[in-house]
Each structure stands twice: as C-alpha cells, then as structure tokens.
Amino acid sequence: MMLRILLILASLTTPAAAQTLAQQNARMFEALDRVHNLSARELARIKEIFAASGVAGQGNPAISVHPLTPEQCAARIPGGPSSYDNARNRRICGDRYMAPLYDPATQRPEDAKACIDMFEFPNIPCTYPVVWIKAREAAQVCAAQGKRLCDAHEWEGACAGALTEPDYRFGAGSVAAMRSWHNNKYAPTKNWAYGSSYQRGVCAADSAKSPGCAGGGFGRCGSNTYPTGSFPGCVSALGVYDQHGNAAEHMNLPLAPDQMTSAGGMGVTEMKGSWFIFDKYRAHEDWCRWRAPYWHGSQVMSTGSHANYHLGFRCCKSVD
Template identity: 70%
Template sequence: MTARFVFAILAALLSLTAPARAGALQEANEVLFKQLKSEHRLSDAELQRVKQIFATSGFMGQGNPAITRHPMTPEDCRARIPGGVNQYNSARNTRICGDRYMAPLYDPRRERPEDAKACIDMFEFPNIPCTYPVVWTKAKEAAEVCAAVGKRICDAHEWEGACAGALEPPDYPFGAGSVAAMRSIHNSKYAASASWAYGPAFQRGVCAQNSEKSASCGGGGYNSCGSNTYPTGAFSKCTSGLGVYDLHGNAAEHMNLPMAPDQMASTGSTKLGVTEMKGSWFIWDKYRAHPDWCRWRAPYWHGTRVMSPSSHENYHLGFRCCKTID
C-alpha cells in the first residue's frame, strides 16, 4: 500500500460531513450507554444525566470513529485475561465500595481494605474491563459524569496512592502559594522513592503503551487524531498493589489538585481546585514525553479550574472516578 493511497483514504474519511461524523459518534456512544446501564446498574435518571453531558460536549466518546484505529479488540482483550473479566468483580470490594470494579484506597502497611474511607475505579471510565476509555473529556465534564453516577472526581493524592499501592495522607503544601511551588515541594519529597504501579523502574511492554498516533495527527485536533487506545485491563501486569489498572498508558486522566483545604473533593467540597493530568498515554513505549512515576505531579499544563468551561480536552485524555464511603 503506497503512502499516496493511505493519505487518499485519510482524506476521504476526513471529508465526511459533520452530521455523518456526529452520527457515527452518537451510535458508538449508545452502545457505551447500554454497557454503563447494565454493568453499573444506573438508574434511568443517572443514565439520562450522563447522556446530557456527552451530548453537550459533542466530542466525548471512545474516539472519533472516522479515524480511530484501536490496536486490540474487546474480544481479544477478554481472551487474554486468565479466568475472564469476572475475576475483576471482587465481592469484597463491591461490598466495601458499593459498586462493581472499584478498589478500596488505604495503606496496607497499617490498614485493612475495610478501613478505607474512599474507593477508586479499577479502570478508566466507563470503568468496565475490556472497553475503550472515554476521551475528549474536559475536567469539568469528568467531574460532572462522576457526580452523575454517584461518585466524584479524585484528588491528586488519591490517584497517586492508588498507583503507588498505598494511600498516604493529603500532602498539599497550601502555603506555597502557586501550583509551581506546590509541585516542586511535592516532587522533591517523593523523587527518591519514585515507582510505577508495577514496580520500582519503568518498563516497556507492561502497560497499554505501544499503540501509535494517527498518521494525520499533528496539533491534536478531533478530525486528525484518532484515540488509538487499548481495551481497559488488557495488560494484566499493569496493575498496582491496590488492584488498580492502566494507571500508565491508554489515556491520561483528569484529577483535582486542591489549592486550599476547602477545595478537596475527598472532604466533600464541590468548589474544587485546578486541573491535574495524571499518567502517561498510549504511545509511551515509543515516546516518553514527560516523567510518569506514580506520585509525580505535572506542570500546570493547559491549566484552569476544574469546573471551568474551558478546561482542556484531547484525544488521549480521559478520567476515572473516586467515591467517598462511610
């Protein structure tokens, strides 16, 4: 197949009318909504709210269907999981967390799972094993979807604890005065003990990180960049000590970075702080754009308040939810 032929195909795909592209995305999302209702037992009202958020976005979904080329099918994913996807549905965790496919957040050095005060989704949203992550999501939309399904956006330290295998107390140096200063203090604290979900050193081939960008992907536009992700949970070794998957690779994830004590989602605040983007994404085995160890906090990329209507979205940016429990 010549390069000219490949680009002719891409041009034809990109020439689809906007209604045609929107129709394909809506059709794909309807399949996703049915999975959400079935797997997470959403009420009609909850599902309707999720649909409203997706519809208002116009881009949210598992990637632009016209150009996205996933490197693995959900069927292939299910076939490669020893014991099948049912092994992810822990009766203990469901009892503790009140929903399927969630993991308790705690410190195994001094606590039991039953001591957890919060849980985190085991997989990127829609938090269903062997489905593709939802991307093209703003931080605001992530927070709204999590709320719609009875959960909330995670605070940065919760994601970090899920990845490192031990939830530590919140460590936000609020008095530092800026995102950059807070980041520097935090990263200096943890740099010497940097680790990844699967171990103490970065490894290629362990996580969903060996896909490729679309040939047409330059600046990151919806009509040029496919969300070429893997099904969630397809890499059984890409898991943390707390049983959370795909914290490296697949989709980067929106989190809440509180800038003051009253902006912590984990304490019930709805004010929320600023955006924090966690993890790496689906090309990391080929190109590492920045550090991605568990407790690393990123620069203030595309920074806004979480609930800003202009918060960032792109083809490899998704989210997972947390949940406060009694």
C-alpha cells in the same frame, strides 16, 4: 457471569468506521447501565453531558485504529474479564470494579474511607476509555453516579500501592511551588504501579498516533487506545489498572483544604499518568506520585477546561 460479560463486549464491537460517535456512545451507555446498574435519572444525566459535549466518547470512530479488540482483550485475561470483579471490594465500595484506597502498612481494605475506579471510565474491563472530555464534564459524569473526581493524592496512592495523608503544601504560594516541593519529596522513592523502574511492554503504551496528528484535533487525531484491562500486569498493589498508558486522566488538584473533592470542594486541573504511545515516545515522567506541570491548567469546573484525544478520567467515591 462470563456469558453476561461476553454479551456486553459483543455490543461494543461494531467496526469503528461503521459507527457514528452517537452510535458508539449509545452502545457504551447500554453497557454502562448493565454493568453499573444505573438509575434512569443517573443514565439520563450522563447522556445529557455527552450530548452537550458533541465530542466526548471513545474517540473519533472514523479515524481511530485500536491495537486490540475487546474480544482480544478478554482472551488475554486469565479467568476472563469477570475475574476482575471482586465481591469484597463491591461490598466495601458499593459498585463493581472499584478498589478501596488505604495504606496496607497500617490498615485493612475495610478501613478505607474512599474507593477508586479500577479502570478508566466507563470503568468496564475490555472497553475503550472515554476521551475528548473536559475536566468539568468528567466531574459532572462522576457526580451523576454518586462519585467524584479523584483528588491528586488519591490517584497517586492508588498507583503507588498505599494511600497516604494529603500533603499539598497549601502555603507554597503557587501550583509550581507546590509541585516542586511534592516531587522533590517523593523522587527518592519513586515507583510505578508494577514496580520500582519504568518498563516497556507492561502497560497499554505501544500504540501509535494517527498520521497527520501533529498536536490535536478531533478530525485528525484518532484515540488509538487499548481496551481497559488488556494488560493484567499493569496493576498496582491496590488492584487499580492502566494508570500508565492508555488514556491520561483528569484529576483535581486542591489549592486549599476545602478544595479537596473528598471535602466537597473543587480546585484546579491536574493531568495524571501517561498515554497510549508512551513506550514509543516517553514525553515526560510518569511515576506514580509525580505531579505534572500545570499543562492546559484551569479551574476544574471552568467551561474552558481542556480536552484531547488521549485524555480521559476515572472516578473516586467516599465511603462510610
């Protein structure tokens, strides 16, 4: 297993400036197929989504400067990247590198009705996360694998260490009113994946923006992320990594019960977590159950949904 992981990492380590985005994505697709055992149809659909985007990938390889290489990431993990694989979780979730979502106070992992990717897509440890992807495209990539975009409360429960019942306050009348009620409810007990207070140096949040990156642009802003799982201490009690730092993440915020992805629907966009310069510039709150303002908001499936250099995603999956 360790040899297999090292071979996968080797396929992802061509110097960034030597690659085109298409070459970078091709290597990622190869690793994605090997690790997650995709069908030919699933892989073809994912390739189609990325090709149609033209910018989705691990960042502009001409200007991205990553603080760590995949090999350096592997050396930081006790037991190596393969130690993140968990046979029990694989049995429950039906895929590698997924974690069951449940409430440890009243449930066992086997009671979980949903699972979440342990890492940001492509959900392979010691791999740079995908960015420059719209919420619509993220939802399509998840669906191509038999997964779905996570509902906001699922991501929050994964981070906080306990999945609670959905509590979206659908009758509040607006996204802002829903957010205000929710944040006021959880603020007294706020926590981060790693503990009860914000700490620098624990997560992948000490990188830097590219020179000249004022607010965005594929040609100006490098995705200077860390390989996923580089910070073994940046993990929740449910075993989910990098929910603070690295890439911010697209989620689904339902405005009605039938808009939960866990119910087969789709609502509006919600951005979760912090990003790769957060230890240097703490731009907003990022505790686990905090819901952000309606930044760049749209319907999840809008063709105009937002994408940028530090915004990625992870997937959830309903299980029997």
